[in-house]
Amino acid sequence: MWKKKIQIDAPYNFDRVLERQALDPLNQIDKKHREIKVPIIVNREKYVVEVRGTGTTEAPAFLLSGKKDENKEEQIKRIAEIFQWNVPLKPVYDHFQQTDLTELFNEHFGTPLVLDFDPFSSLLKSIIHQQLNLSFAFTLTERFVKTFGSQLEDVWFYPDAEKIAELTVEQLRELQFSGRKAEYVIGIARNVTGGELDFSALKQEDEEEIFKNLIKIRGVGPWTIQNFLLFGLGRQNLFPTADIGIQNALKKLYKLEQKPTQEEMERFKQGWEPYLSYASLYLWRSIE
Secondary structure (H helix, E strand, C coil), X not given: XXXXXXXXXXCCCHHXXXXXXXXXXXXXXXXXXXXXXXXXXXXXXEEEEEEEECCCCCCCEEEEXXXXXXXXXXXXXXXXXXXXXXXXXXXXXXXXXXCCCHXXXXXXXXXXXXXXXXXXXXHHHHHHHCCCCHHHHHHHHHHHHHHHCEEECCEEECCCHHHHHCCCHHHHHXXXXXXXXXXXXXXXXXXXXXXXXXXXXXXXXCHXXXXXXXXXXXXXXXXXXXXXXXXXXXXXXXXXXXXXXXXXXXXXXXXXXXCCCHHHHHHHCCCCCCCHHHHHHHHHHCCC
């Protein structure tokens, strides 16, 4: 058993993090004790790290603990990456004080961009969530993970690529996947097991290169790639204009009679760069 105390630069609102993570029924969260148990994979080994918030938004601090001592430093490094503890939020907050999103950034002050727990599962989740409302998207993902995934210390891990590559379309159809979506999920897993898709290599590439690599994969379109770049890799300047949630949030923000057009969205986002990912996150938060 190991423990580690972490302090980071303010602002950082861990309670907002838990609020958003609680939307996913797979996540193990204790809001009262400000804890989340995080499933991570380091060097192909599975670990569970408990993250407890012990500080405040103005003085953020955390206590990390895990039961498996091997790769301890790598475990800590991965947790820091997931929760984006090395990305200062003050410059982001200051940037948006001169924009139409000022009120949102004040309301959700200190809300960080938090990554999905694993890049492979992030891409799978984006595929599963395509063209579904958020509630059923999470339900379908939960069925998928609890049917084919695994548990460690009562925490769920997504099934690995080898397991998914052996599934049939019919097995996923039984969970209420569409036939096409089932094919996409199995196809991505086979791309991983066949060596065509390497997430370690992807992390080192620029966004244009990642886009070129992923767009070739059946079922992976621009919306999926943008979401993967944002929540899988933590890139800071993504604005998925095709996302229904973003469109609804902009409709609400600007009091529009209908969803904004592509041209309107391009106009709205002027001045939000180079932090479009945070604009996206705070717009989602405004309607969640």
